Amino acid sequence: MDFPTFFQHLSNGISLGSLYALIAVGYTMVYGILRLINFAHGDIFMMAMYFAFFSITLFHLPWYIAIVVVILITSVLGMLIEAAAYRPLRDAPKTSVLISAIGVSFLLENLATYIFSGKPKSFPEFTYMTSTVQFGPVSVQRVSLLTPVVTLAALAILLYIINRTKLGMAMRAVSKDYETARVMGIKINRVIAATFAIGSGLAAIGAIMWGVKYIRIEPMMGVMPGLKCFIAAVIGGIGNPVGAVLGGFILGMGEVLLVAFISQLTGWRDAFAFVALILVLLIRPTGIMGEKTTEKV
Amino acid sequence: MNQALKTMVPVLETKNITMRFGGVVAVNDLSIQVNQGEIVALIGPNGAGKTTAFNVITGVYTPTSGDVLLKGESITGLLPDKITQKGVARTFQNIRLFKNLTVYENILIAKHLRFKADFMSATLQLPHARRMEKQMHTDTELLINRLGLQSVKNEIASSLPYGQQRHLEIARALATEPELLLLDEPAAGMNPQETDELTAFIREIKNEYNLTVFMIEHHMDLVMEISDRIYVLDFGVLIAEGNPDQVQNNPKVIEAYLGVEEDA
Amino acid sequence: MKKQYDKKRVVLNLILIAASVALLIYANENMSFYSKRIINLCAVYAIMGLSMNLINGFTGMFSLGSAGFMAIGAYAVAIFTVPVDVRAEVFYLQPMWPLIANIHIGFLPAMILGGFLSAIAAFLIGFPVLRLRGDYLAIATLGFSEIIRIAFTNLQTVTNGPLGIKYIPSFDEIWWPVGVAIVTTVFMFLLIKSTYGRAFKAIREDEIAAEAMGINLFKHKMLSFVISGFMAGMGGALMAGILGTIDPKQFLFTLTYNFLLIIVLGGMGSISGTIISSVIVTAGLEWLRIADEPMIMFGYHIPMFRPGFRMVVFSILLMAIVLFFSKGLMGTKELSWELLGNWYKRQRARFIKKDPSLKGGGSK
Known part of the structure; x- marks a missing residue:
């Protein structure tokens, strides 16, 4: 493989990785606070893409307004899901909440199929972003250059919120000890709602960039990225946003480069994440940056 | 009545066990011995490492260093179910x-x-x-x-x-x-009358089933009445051992429980 | 007193069995192909529900791997029962792997082979994943289920890849699925009643206490996982025999959600609940097909009814059960004559309260 081809693949890997990273952060935040795999997160990502599609094609919003609107609507969707499907089960066994999450995921997929039809749609073309920039022999799409920048900026803002604001402090308190935080007068439900809003908002940003880059939208498209991004969060160390971003990059790049180097494995591409997950769980279940926890006996 | 001291066959021995969690040393160089037919108590303030010691003995944790012997045979690092099969049974602090x-x-x-x-x-x-x-x-x-x-x-x-x-x-x-019964705070949350009943019950089953009993307990009435010997743990370290009278009058024990006098 | 009651129960059981057999024979002789297929699907879903309930409901582990194990069983039947002379036609893109191209076996051995292969897969997967807890186990088993499916999609010369396998000799009678479902149900009852079943329940209730009682967690979890894998493999094998055509897409992990709905509705930890709800869910899903058809009521065309509505209703039902009836139909109870008797008495008492004139009418 010559250098330009390698660089081409690398830039694809980085851009896919940063999209994974944006979604993985949502998983990791929810898991950190509720100890719940939010199975619906991938489908929230999918819905965001449809929101973007309709706000541009149907309502003809200019793109800068559309982005804000999509992020807001998706955040609201995240909060609604939390309030309807997870909040009533706050004191129920963990399994019930997990099943509820699976139910929501399934419902969103079926709802999308029903409302938007199962036929794939094409994301509105964004010529400026999809046009390429030349770096010597290598040409890279502008959107591919943009994604890692946006992801890192989003991570920086998120870390600021978590470490420097009152909301962030409340989030950390709730994730450390749910019961005590409640006793200390933290409004748990508000903190959790905010967590879902932020996570869903990040997924919306990811969705818009995904749509611009990969164009095709369909109701089941949240499933695979969703699973992979959860895996990314586990690889990075669940509960840790920096870890999630790291895991997202590792997974995205690994997936792209593996197929690039060994083309016979093209059909196995989706299996890569699962193999990675199982390896991580075996070797280091707490992930790269996760803290070790022991159960009290 | 104290037949235990006469026979002195060790059922359980821990040899210099240390249990570390990250930087925290929960149990430090603990060596104890429980003999056939004895009732031995392990006491100490909250967070002294008593339950951790139990968890090491019953295989929930593998000690960082040291050895646990059951009737002379090493059971260090065995899984809890294996240890139970070898004749050690336990109860839990928060009933399970x-x-x-x-x-x-x-x-x-x-x-x-x-x-x-x-x-x-x-x-x-x-x-x-x-x-x-x-x-x-x-x-x-x-x-x-x-x-x-x-x-x-x-x-x-x-x-x-x-x-x-x-x-x-x-x-x-x-x-x-079991031959050896480990009780983790059996009287926790009991009123005096229930505690008395429990004391009688433990004695009764001990004789009936030929048991050796090793227990963690905070109710001093129960401990002093029932134990042949007592070990006192503080910050993971053994600070005293002996029969109830000796332990009650040991200045170190009083200090651990009540704090140094100057501080008070 | 007790003896007498036992006798009564035996009689009732015999009547029930005789009635069921008669009903099944009648169904097999007189029902349409379509109705028989629904009965067959009920039976397969019951087997799958039991398989999943053994791990999730009785042993307390959250596994989402059913679809993958089912695929293994289904492909065992598909690969080995397709007649040798039509194989070239099925594998038209690439010929079948020569080592297996000429091996042909009957349905029964293929089904059992499917069960065993699936059990072996469960055994191998169990080593890494059974040490994981709760939701990690869920995601890891789901991952393996997907890996199995992806493998089947890519092993072109063995599975014919994404095209799937057709011309699987299928049956239009109900005996295989219903027979296996009955055997599986009886087996489950006996297993759960045995000391191993109690050990599973102990693990479900409290792993640490179970271990302290001398129960080897890994061994028992593995046992439950492997038995469940075997059942799922049989279920898949039957599925292939019913449909006659299979492809990897059918075994997407979302298929597992159907079985999840069954055990949630029937009650996690109830065998009879699983059977009842598998009938309700399968028949319900078929019945809900009207939701996908345009519906005209009082001359109006009701706009909601169009393709896709069925699955929306289905997923809303799943949510409703989780949120409002988390114990499902049966909880961890089993259907028994006592339970039915008590229920009948309660209903009668309620009835009599409303209408005292009925009081004399009751027998005994």
């Missing part, structure tokens, strides 16, 4: 019953480890499995009658009053046919 199952089932399950047929023979009820199954039921009935649980036999475990749940937990431990 099979909550949604009946009293009868709770005890019957503890007989599973003596069941020697494979799952197919058990499922298809082949003669030898059937015989063993029958034996398990007979033994369970016997134990339930012996320990006065017949009136609540078919109750769901979590529906029992607190004292009786503790009682059931001990009964369930006995069902594994």
Whole structure:
């Protein structure tokens, strides 16, 4: 493989990785606070893409307004899901909440199929972003250059919120000890709602960039990225946003480069994440940056 | 009466066990010995490392260093179920019953480890499995009658009053046919009358089933009345040992419990 | 007293069995192909529900691997029962792997082979994943289920890849699925009643306490996982025999959600609940097909009814059960004559309260 081809693949890997990273952060935040795999997160990502599609094609919003609107609507969707499907089960066994999450995921997929039809749609073309920039022999799409920048900026803002604001402090308190935080007068439900809003908002940003880059939208498209991004969060160390971003990059790049180097494995591409997950769980279940926890006996 | 001191056959020994969690040393270089037929107590302030010591002995944790011996044989690092099979049974500080199952089932399950047929023979009820199954039921009935649980036999475990749940937990431990019984704060949350009953109960089962008892306890009345010997742990370190009188008058123990006088 | 009651129960059971057999024979002789297929699907879903309930409901582990194990069983039947002379036609893109191209076996051995292969897969997967707890186990088993499916999609010369396998000799009688479902149900009852079943429940209730009672967690979890894998493999094998055509897409992990709905509705930890709900869910899903058809009521065309509505209703039902009836139909109870008797008495008592004149009418 010559250098330009390698660089081409690398830039694809980085851009896919940063999209994974944006979604993985949502998983990791929810898991950190509720100890719940939010199975619906991938489908929230999918819905965001449809929101973007309709706000541009149907309502003809200019793109800068559309982005804000999509992020807001998706955040609201995240909060609604939390309030309807997870909040009533706050004191129920963990399994019930997990099943509820699976139910929501399934419902969103079926709802999308029903409302938007199962036929794939094409994301509105964004010529400026999809046009390429030349770096010597290598040409890279502008959107591919943009994604890692946006992801890192989003991570920086998120870390600021978590470490420097009152909301962030409340989030950390709730994730450390749910019961005590409640006793200390933290409004748990508000903190959790905010967590879902932020996570869903990040997924919306990811969705818009995904749509611009990969164009095709369909109701089941949240499933695979969703699973992979959860895996990314586990690889990075669940509960840790920096870890999630790291895991997202590792997974995205690994997936792209593996197929690039060994083309016979093209059909196995989706299996890569699962193999990675199982390896991580075996070797280091707490992930790269996760803290070790022991159960009290 | 103190036959334990006469025979002095060690059932349980820990040799310099240390248990570290990250930077925290929960148990430091602990060496104790519990002899056949004794009732030995492990006391100490909250967070002294008593339950950790129990967890090391019963295999929940593998000690960072040191050795645990059961009748002279090393059991260090064995899984809890193996250790139970070798004749060590325990109860838990926060009662851990099979909550949604009946009293009868709770005890019957503890007989599973003596069941020697494979799952197919058990499922298809082949003669030898059937015989063993029958034996398990007979033994369970016997134990339930012996320990006065017949009136609540078919109750769901979590529906029992607190004292009786503790009682059931001990009964369930006995069902594994142990030689050494470890009790983790058996009197926690009990009123004086219940504690007295418990004291009598522990003595009774000890004699009846030929047990050696090692327990963690905070109720000093119970500890002083029932124990042959006492070990005192503070910040993971053994600070005193001896019979109840010796321990009660040991200045180090008083200090650990009440704090240094200047501070007070 | 007790003896007498036992006798009554035996009689009732015999009547029930005789009635069921008669009903099944009648169904097999007189029902349409379509109705028989629904009965067959009910039976397969019951087997799958039991398989999943053994791990999730009785042993307390949250596994989402059913679809993958089912695929293994289904492909065992598909690969080995397709007649040798039509194989070239099925594998038209690439010929079948020569080592297996000429091996042909009957349905029964293929089904059992499917069960065993699936059990072996469960055994191998169990080593890494059974040490994981709760939701990690869920995601890891789901991952393996997907890996199995992806493998089947890519092993072109063995599975014919994404095109799938057709011309699987299928049956239009109900005996295989219903027979296996009955055997599986009886087996489950006996297993759960045995000391191993109690050990599973102990693990479900409290792992740490179970271990302290001398129960080897890994061994028992593995046992439950492997038995469940075997059942799922049989279920898949039957599925292939019913449909006659299979492809990897059918075994997407979302298929597992159907079985999840069954055990949630029937009650996690109830065998009879699983059977009842598998009938309700399968028949319900078929019945809900009207939701996908345009519906005209009082001359109006109701706009909601169009393709896709069925699955929306289905997923809303799943949510409703989780949120409002988390114990399902049966909880961890089993259907028994006592339970039915008590229920009948309660209903009668309620009835009599409303209408005292009925009081004398009751027998005994």
